[in-house]
Amino acid sequence: MTTVASAQLSLSVGDVAANRDAGLAAIDEAAAAGASLIVLPELSDTGYVMRSPDEAAALADHEGTLGAWAAAAARTGMVVVGGLCVADGDGTLRNAAAVVDPTGVRALYRKAHLWDAEPDLFTAGDDPPPVVDTAAGRVAVMVCYDLEFPDWVRKAATAGADILAAPVNWPKLADPPPGERPAEVIKAQAAAATNGVWVIVADRCGVERGVDWVGGSVVVDPDGYPVAGPAGSGRPALLLADIDPARARDKALGPRNDRFADRRPALY
Amino acid sequence: MTTVASAQLSLSVGDVAANRDAGLAAIDEAAAAGASLIVLPELSDTGYVMRSPDEAAALADHEGTLGAWAAAAARTGMVVVGGLCVADGDGTLRNAAAVVDPTGVRALYRKAHLWDAEPDLFTAGDDPPPVVDTAAGRVAVMVCYDLEFPDWVRKAATAGADILAAPVNWPKLADPPPGERPAEVIKAQAAAATNGVWVIVADRCGVERGVDWVGGSVVVDPDGYPVAGPAGSGRPALLLADIDPARARDKALGPRNDRFADRRPALY
Known part of the structure; x- marks a missing residue:
């Protein structure tokens, strides 16, 4: 068993130093609680609602x-997965996420499915979600809207992920019906259950230039059930959960079925 | 708007006449409530837990x-989608589902993803889920475990389905954690939200040869939220919901995104 964390943060768009400090404070808090892995939200250094490519380029300091x-x-011995703004050498800006551990930067992923006005700022990535063998298990990373494409999730899962870490900024489009979880959370639960993987989502809170957030930070087990969260909107949270990453290596459903072997790719 | 129904039935394995009557009674009850479409469970004529190919062959009367x-x-003017046991001319037995309307049998689908001991009785189908243009909207059909494969659901949705009708017999493997919906229901919700389609699930109740059922009958809207059910286990139910099938033809998510157009199939 290992302890994992998801940090739901309130950030200030444009104040990279303060945002970075908020992430570092969450890392230290999670380390103090014994966590081996933490997930921070999407674009956790710049903030999300940037008004122009110039503003994003000026803020980018990956x-x-x-x-x-x-x-x-x-310092902490932890694995850190977080969203950040990347200025690539070819002049493109990227909505990206990194997997970092005590040995350094293990992977840098560029979001492949862009949301809303993001194409005005960012170039979509073409590379699959990386799967990194870490001390906390095999960790895949994708960003926000990526998680709503079952093919993309399946790709990370069949590549061997135990844990799917997803930095997100889920904008609140509408309140769900009373008593219902937001559809984004439902999709994350289904992604976990369909693929038999752990899913850790780190979402935002705090209205940013008029945009409010779902606050859907959650840790979901390989059967699709939350073991921490959903955090709920409007407030920061540090979710902690004790998980067995290796549980994700058994894809059985009942005595004779298997989530992967039962696929029929020739028909799809 | 049109009214649709899902019939959660208790059946008696082996008593085809009684099982058929239970389905017909549900059809009449739904018609009396003004429904234009009803979904009946998987293998609703034979029952599910058959012990041998000989028993299934003897019961099959599609x-x-x-x-x-x-x-x-x-008689009622309704569209009937139901699961049934089919003996094909080549000697194979099929776990199948039909779409029937006042003009006759519109489609017969053979389950492609078989569960547990089903391969001992049935041959899996190789044809995609049919999409039938009916008076109640464009109706696709798939059976039970099929619904847990996002590629299969996507295939039906991109073929133009407004409504995904799923006869199921979800065996109860374990109770979900307190307060949680069964993972099968979560997957059905995510299927609806991911593809922007209505999903109608008709499940079983009543212990059959030692097998109990989830009782997950539900009608889900294209945003992923139940509009009727989940029915709950242990009791028959006739779910009714007023739906607008055409809502499924708008795949927009927010002002600039689209569930289908945003896919990147070249990367999958």
Whole structure:
């Protein structure tokens, strides 16, 4: 068993230093609670609602963010998965996420399915979600809207992920009906159950330039049931859950079925 | 708007006449409530827990079942989707489902993803879920475990389905954690939300040769939220819901996103 954490953060768009500090404070709090892995939200260094490519380019400092996370990972022994704004060498900006551990930056993923106005700022990535063998299990990463495409989730799961870590900023489009979980959370639960993987979502809170957030941070087990969260909207949260990553390596459903072997790809 | 129904039935394995009558009674009750479409459970004529191919072959009478449904559809003006046991001309037995309307049998689908001991009795189908243009909207059909494969659901949705009708017999493997919906229901909700389609599930109740059922009959809207059910286990139910099938033709998510257009099939 290992303890994992999801940090639902309130950020200030444009204040990279303060946002980075909020992430580092969550890392330290999770480390103090014994966690081996933490997930931070999407674009957790710049904030989300940027008004122009110029604003995003001016804020982007992925080397600074990655350096801070690497130092924190080395200091705490933890695996840090977080969303950040990346300025690639070819002049493109990316909505990205990193997997960092005490040995350094293990993977940098560029979001493949862009949401709303993101194409005005960012170039979509074409590479699959990486799966990184860490001390906390085999960790795959994808960002926000990516998680709503079952093919993308399946790709990470069949590549061997035990844990699917998803930095998100789920904008609140409408309240769900009374008593219902937001559809984004339902999709995350189904992603876990369909693929038999752990799913850790880190969402936002705090209205940013008029945009409010679902607050759907959650840790879901391989059967599709939350073991921590959903956190709920409007308030920061540090979710903690004790999980067995290796449970994700058994894809059985009942005595004779298997989530992967029962697929019929020739028909799809 | 049109009214649709899902019949959660208690059946008696082996008593085809009584099982057929239970389905016909549900059709008449739904018609009296003004429904234009009803979904009956998987293998609703034979029952589910058959012990051998010989027992299944002896019980199979799909012509009788289809004739009874065609007469009921003609009498009530309804669309009937139901699961039944089919003996094909080549000697294979099929776990199948039909779409029947007042003009007759519109489609016969053979389950493609078999569960547990089903391969001992049935041959899996290789054809995609049919999508039938009916007076109640464009209706696709798949059976039980099929619904847990996102590629299969996507296939029906991109083929134009407004409504995904799923006869099921969800065996109760374990109780979900307190307050949680069964994972099968969560997957059905996610199927609806991911594809922007209505999903109508008709499940079983009543212990059959030691097997109990989830009782997960439900009608889910294209945002992923139940509009009737889940029915709950242990008791028959006739769920009714007023739906607008055409809502499923708008795949928009927010102002700039689209559930289908945003896919990146070249990467999958």
